Amino acid sequence: MSDLLPVSFTYDLENHLESEDQARYERPTRQFMDLWADRGVRGTVFIVGEVARRSPNLIREIADAGHEIGYHSHCHRPLEIETPERFRQETADDRAFMEDLTGKPVVGYRAPSLSLTRTAVWTTDILADLGFRYSSSVLPAHSPIYGFPGAPLAPFKWRSGLIELPTPIFPTRFWGVPYIGGVYLRYVPAALIRMAHSCQPKDNVLPWCYLHAHDIDAEEPFGRVRHASLMTSLLLWMNRSGTYAKIERLFGAGGALPLGGPLIERIENELDTDALPFFDPDRDLGRHPRQAAAE
Ligand SMILES: [Zn+2]
Structure with a gap:
């Protein structure tokens, strides 16, 4: 055990x-779905609204396979450039579309590129208002892309009651490294991933990994990712060829890490949600520097 x-x-x-x-994204997605089916596990798939409208059959297949359907923004626009009116409207429309398409409730949210930073906390009020139960959108450390230093490392609640499941990270001196997902999973050796996971907090937590089609699509030509720098685009493009084998080593049959189920089921069955602390950045971290400068 x-x-x-x-x-x-x-x-x-x-x-x-x-x-x-x-x-380009449908083929690797089905490859992942086959891997999880072989393992007999279900998980959570966060879907971009535009993609749901473009690939409805794929979305139905994912839902029919028993995975939880979550929402991953309308068009992968980072939260820092969102506006409240547009965010509310697009999120409500896409959520209704995906619920109609799959017949399943959509209650989980993930921000594009984990961009729920301190300047975007307002989005959590709208998400709760629209019926979302949880978010998994915060990288609780300094990060070269988006990060929320000072945010709790373990699950917590926003003032609206929305539950946040922060990205599991391995804190280093400069950055928090989400050792178990995306581009980080590609670069961190499997043995180190297992070691980092064994050091994680164990009380009332709910660890998750995150993957994308492009993580295993070694044949994709280089392209500049919208809303990303050239360096980030390069990092996202490189080092893909060994990723699928690494994922099998970590999560395949007899893999190094045990797999849990869909996030909403684990929230309901494993997490003591009444015991989760509230996190209010203005109260817990002091006023935001930008707010102070404006006064
Ligand atoms: Zn994304």
């Missing part, structure tokens, strides 16, 4: 280069 906490697989379904070729 492993003493490691189970990891829920989560998958962000997006069209990150806005390719005209739907097979």
Whole structure:
């Protein structure tokens, strides 16, 4: 019996280069779905609204396979450039579309590129208002892309009551490294991933990994990712060829890490939600520097 906490697989379904070729993201997605079916596990798939409208059959297949359907923004626009009116409208429309399409409730949210930073906390009020139960959108540390230093490392609640499941990270001196997802999973050796996971907090937590189609699509030509720098685009493009084998080593049959189920089921069955602390950045971290400068 492993003493490691189970990891829920989560998958962000997006069209990150806005390719005209739907097979670019559909093929690797089906490859992942086959892997999880072989393992007999279900997880949570966060879907970009535009992709749901473009690939409805794929979305139905994912839902029919028993995975939880979550929402991953309308078009992968980072939260820092969102506006409240547009965010509310697009989120409500896409959520209704995906619920109609799959016949399943959509209560989980993931921000594009984990961009729920301190300037975007207002989005959590709207999400709760629209009926979302949880978010898994915060990288609770300094990060070269988006990060929320000072946010709790373990699950917590926003003032609206929305539950946040922060990205599991391995804190280093400069950055928090989400050792178990996306581009980080590609670069961190499997043995180190297992070691980092064994060091995680164990009390009332719910660890998850996150993956994308492009993480295993070694044949994709280089392209600049919208809303990302050239360096980030390069990092996202490189080092893909060994990723699928690494994922099998970590999560395949007899893999190094035990797998949990869909996030909403684990929230309901494993998490003591009444015991989760509230996190209010203005109260807990002091006024935001931008707010102070404006006064
Ligand atoms: Zn994404």
